[in-house]
Amino acid sequence: MWPKKISFISTLLLSSGICWLVPNYYENTRPGIIIASNQWMWPNRTVPYMHMFKDEEFISVLDRAMKAIEKETCVRFVPCGKRNITECLLIYGTDEIVCQSTVGRQYPKKSFMLLNLRECKIEGLLQHELLHTLGFQHEHSRPDRDTFIIINWENVRENAAQNFEKYPWSLYPVNAPYDYGSIMHYSEYSFNKYRERRTLTTFKEAARVMGQRVSMSPWDITKARLYMTILNVAVLKTICRSTSFTNAPRKETFAKTNFPKKAALTKVSSN
Numbered sequence: 001m002w003p004k005k006i007s008f009i010s011t012l013l014l015s016s017g018i019c020w021l022v023p024n025y026y027e028n029t030r031p032g033i034i035i036a037s038n039q040w041m042w043p044n045r046t047v048p049y050m051h052m053f054k055d056e057e058f059i060s061v062l063d064r065a066m067k068a069i070e071k072e073t074c075v076r077f078v079p080c081g082k083r084n085i086t087e088c089l090l091i092y093g094t095d096e097i098v099c100q101s102t103v104g105r106q107y108p109k110k111s112f113m114l115l116n117l118r119e120c121k122i123e124g125l126l127q128h129e130l131l132h133t134l135g136f137q138h139e140h141s142r143p144d145r146d147t148f149i150i151i152n153w154e155n156v157r158e159n160a161a162q163n164f165e166k167y168p169w170s171l172y173p174v175n176a177p178y179d180y181g182s183i184m185h186y187s188e189y190s191f192n193k194y195r196e197r198r199t200l201t202t203f204k205e206a207a208r209v210m211g212q213r214v215s216m217s218p219w220d221i222t223k224a225r226l227y228m229t230i231l232n233v234a235v236l237k238t239i240c241r242s243t244s245f246t247n248a249p250r251k252e253t254f255a256k257t258n259f260p261k262k263a264a265l266t267k268v269s270s271n
Contacts, residue, residue, distance in 0.1 A: 025140040040104030040135050042075075045228055047133065049082035053093030058117045062091070065126035072221045075134060086110055093117045099125055121160070124213035128183050129133055131220070135227065139178070139185040140200065141167050148178045149202045149210075156199050160191035174226045179219040180206040187211020237266040 042138060051059060066077040080088035090112040100119040101113045113129055120126065143166050152162050163186075179185065180202070187205055188198045202210065216224070 021247050040106075042105050042134070045074045046076045046078055047085060047089055048080045048083050049089040049091055051091050053091070053117065055114060055117050058093070058115075061121050061123055062126050062155050065123045066124065066128055067223070068127055068215060069130055069134075070218060073224045075224070077130075083158060089113065091115065091264050099129055101129040101132040103132050103137060122213060124183060124215055125214060126195050128213060130223070131184060131216075134224070136184055136223075137167065139180075140164065140184040141165065142178065143167065143169050144178060148180070148206070150225050152197070152199055152201060155167065155194055157191050157193040176219050176223050176226075179199045179217055181209040181212060181217040182220050183213060184220065185210055185212075216233040 059140065070077065086108050088111070090110060092112060092114050094114055094116055096114070096117055097119055099115055102111050106109055111133065113160055115126075115129070122130075137147075141164075145166060153161070154166075156164055186200055187210055188200050190199055190211065191194075192199045200210065201207075
């Protein structure tokens with residue numbers, strides 16, 4: 001279970017599907033859609049991990065989420081083994097209602113995930129958190145997001161406002177269209193402080209796929225593979241290849257993820 005006293009938690013960049021960011025993360029990290037520095041990358045495309053809890057059913061779902069990412073990318077998740085724990089992803093279970101992860105490798109500090117073993121037992125949600133671990137930030141944090149969505153700040157919980165802030169282009173090593181269907185995008189109602197009030201609004205067609213937690217979208221897969229290629233070419237002199245990407249089934253819901261950039265936004269009223 002999650003230790004009672006954590007000295008490193010206030011110095012790490014956190015992001016989550018349910019919780020919020022630590023207050024002082026700007027001072028200690030460089031956030032972006034994908035962390036734009038080898039400092040935050042996992043060496044050799046490999047993420048060693050260690051379960052800090054015992055729940056075989058949850059571990060089975062987490063294992064499927066890891067395998068889903070491995071299938072589409074060059075990333076590999078392996079047991080921590082005899083490595084120092086600062087070199088591994090520590091996966092904690094908690095009774096708190098959170099699904100949370102550090103963003104990118106935090107070495108020499110600790111990289112960790114903090115997961116409620118009831119609420120986070122969803123394969124797509126765990127893929128979301130694992131992509132944070134690899135260095136991905138939320139899609140709606142892109143600097144061009146105001147072309148595609150509207151943030152209704154009056155409906156956002158005060159302690160979650162950091163989750164809706166924008167990050168600069170200089171931190172994005174992968175250029176890709178805005179992806180409403182990304183597994184890293186929030187839904188219309190994420191972190192709302194009033195029931196049935198929307199925190200994100202956009203034109204209705206986009207809202208149908210926004211915030212899905214089923215699986216990585218085609219653009220999520222593309223960005224993850226390009227991200228690994230950036231590291232591999234620079235460090236390992238190899239190219240990340242995956243035949244599974246070209247053969248991956250395209251679900252109908254993802255067919256509408258790449259909307260025209262200049263599409264007019266129609267603000268949906270908060271019910």
